[in-house]
Amino acid sequence: MTDDQPGNTGPDEPAGSEDPGVLRRPVTDTDARRASRVWWDVDADNYQAEHGAFLGDLDFVWCPEGVREADARLLGKLAGRRILEVGCGAAAAARWLATQGAQAVAVDLSAGMLRHARQAADRTGVRVPLVQADALALPFGDAAFDTACTAFGAIPFVADSAAVMREVHRVLRPGGRWVFSVTHPMRWIFLDDPGEGGLRAVHSYFDRSPYVEQDATGTPTYVEQHRTLGDRIRELVDAGFRLTDLVEPEWPAGHEGVWGQWSPLRGRLFPGTAIFVAEKPAP
């Protein structure tokens, strides 16, 4: 989960606004990868300072709506299962999975995020293997895991999210489960604003141009990718998965927290998160 998805610029900065540093425009894969590598290292301290308390050190929170794996049970059986967390950030979810008896492994591209994961392991005394790797090239053998998951990790930040689906499919055993949360695709039609300004549709849902922040030289510093619901389902199916559920968490009564563009105002009207639950069919 970033500060403000889509986009990272804060409530007053609508995506695609007059700010010349904030655009919807095509970027090359190389530029997207470079931006992600730098961004998540630079932003790691800020991200954890802002969201660490909400995410916890030993907890699995799927989204700003506060859905917890402890309640939702989207991953199925945990004890004894080999579970891969992709785009783990500080790896609170993987540590929580370990407390449930899972053999969890946590992967992230960012050394900065993994530094926070090590610090949280020291604080809690719960350790899981931490691996610095790209979700596009997971350093594991075929069928190495029973389950894979991510809460807003990796998928929104790679140009070729279909390749992530194929890579996760490869490392899962037949019958394995893949569950991931992303910003709900319909959010991309709105301004990046948790208030009234975020209720007005300004972008085409069908415009897949990424959200881009760039520096004065035009070099992208933050890139986030939009896919429609159909795109996401197609990528899963093409990789060989069977979609078994699509969870659209409702904003819970009494939850007054704001996370970037997620807010009670908007959450009561339309979904902010989509959680895809898929299985690699057993032969």
Ligand SMILES: C[S@@+](CC[C@H](N)C(=O)[O-])C[C@H]1O[C@@H](n2cnc3c(N)ncnc32)[C@H](O)[C@@H]1O
């Ligand atoms: C929004 S954060 C989510 C972190 C964590 N899952 C959470 O809920 O707080 C996105 C994470 O994805 C990671 N990430 C981005 N691109 C990646 C890639 N290609 N491969 C692996 N991790 C990636 C970032 O480094 C960052 O830690």
